[in-house]
């Protein structure tokens with residue numbers, strides 16, 4: 001089979017490795033979910049079954065790929081952040097994006113009957129597009145996730161008000177759209193409160209914050225995280241840490257360090273929370289996630 005006269009075509013393939021030592025973010029988004037959600041009778045504005053299904057599919061992907069440090073999802077989209085030092089698929093862009101995308105889609109379809117037992121999945125079947133973006137600094141990843149969560153809040157406030165006008169206010173969708181044109185957040189809060197007695201602050205965190213999926217290490221013994229300080233490995237690690245602190249560019253992690261973190265990641269429990277990731281509190285409590 002090797003060295004056939006056809007093999008030269010392989011040289012037309014382009015290498016596509018993503019920049020080393022950067023956080024890789026892969027974002028998926030459902031194709032035409034506006035009509036997909038209508039076809040499968042999603043509750044508006046937030047179908048809780050569909051959101052749980054998205055989270056279950058994403059959690060399965062996080063479990064399958066220990067190099068995913070954190071994932072954030074809202075509506076029909078999910079972002080997966082890979083550890084900065086990942087060498088998964090030699091960081092080849094197409095391999096990473098298509099693998100995450102197709103395994104997410106497979107889980108979504110596989111798990112569908114659990115979340116929609118009374119709604120058969122019918123064509124056009126769900127599909128997701130995907131893209132990868134590299135972020136060089138921790139601050140960039142934090143800003144990326146903040147951008148998605150801020151978007152979640154803006155869209156949810158709009159959708160909550162829009163559907164209150166339609167479902168409780170008896171407006172057509174066009175009338176509701178017209179009503180909300182040019183309004184600010186405070187106007188929408190006011191419409192919700194004065195016309196529908198809805199205090200937006202009391203809406204579920206699930207809808208306001210979206211979903212954050214990560215590995216929780218609280219149940220892992222501290223000794224698994226920090227080596228015994230009397231061991232030679234610990235002494236080496238300390239020396240390395242001190243050296244890192246004095247250099248402007250952080251040194252890459254050692255192979256043993258990366259292996260240790262991988263083992264730990266495989267053992268840890270994958271959890272889903274609906275919490276603020278814009279402020280520092282979440283990150284200060286869990287420095288390991290993007291560390």
Ligand code: ATP
Pocket residue numbers: 029030031032033034035037042043044045046047048050051075076
């Ligand atoms: P595109 O293919 O360009 O992404 P789209 O129709 O998927 O088009 P999006 O901007 O991705 O457009 O918006 C997704 C739409 O899916 C939302 O506007 C909403 O109507 C619907 N949707 C997604 N998840 C839910 C949910 N859990 N409950 C209700 N509706 C949802």
Ligand code: ATP
Pocket residue numbers: none
């Ligand atoms: P990678 O993730 O790198 O693609 P791989 O294990 O999928 O690794 P491939 O080079 O893609 O490796 O080869 C696919 C393998 O799948 C084949 O070597 C063969 O063992 C198996 N396979 C695929 N289709 C069939 C089939 N119809 N019947 C039997 N075996 C199959």
Ligand code: MG
Pocket residue numbers: 029
């Ligand atoms: Mg889109």
Ligand code: MG
Pocket residue numbers: 029030031032033034076
């Ligand atoms: Mg979409």
Ligand code: MG
Pocket residue numbers: 029030075076077
């Ligand atoms: Mg979307």
Ligand code: MG
Pocket residue numbers: none
């Ligand atoms: Mg293969």
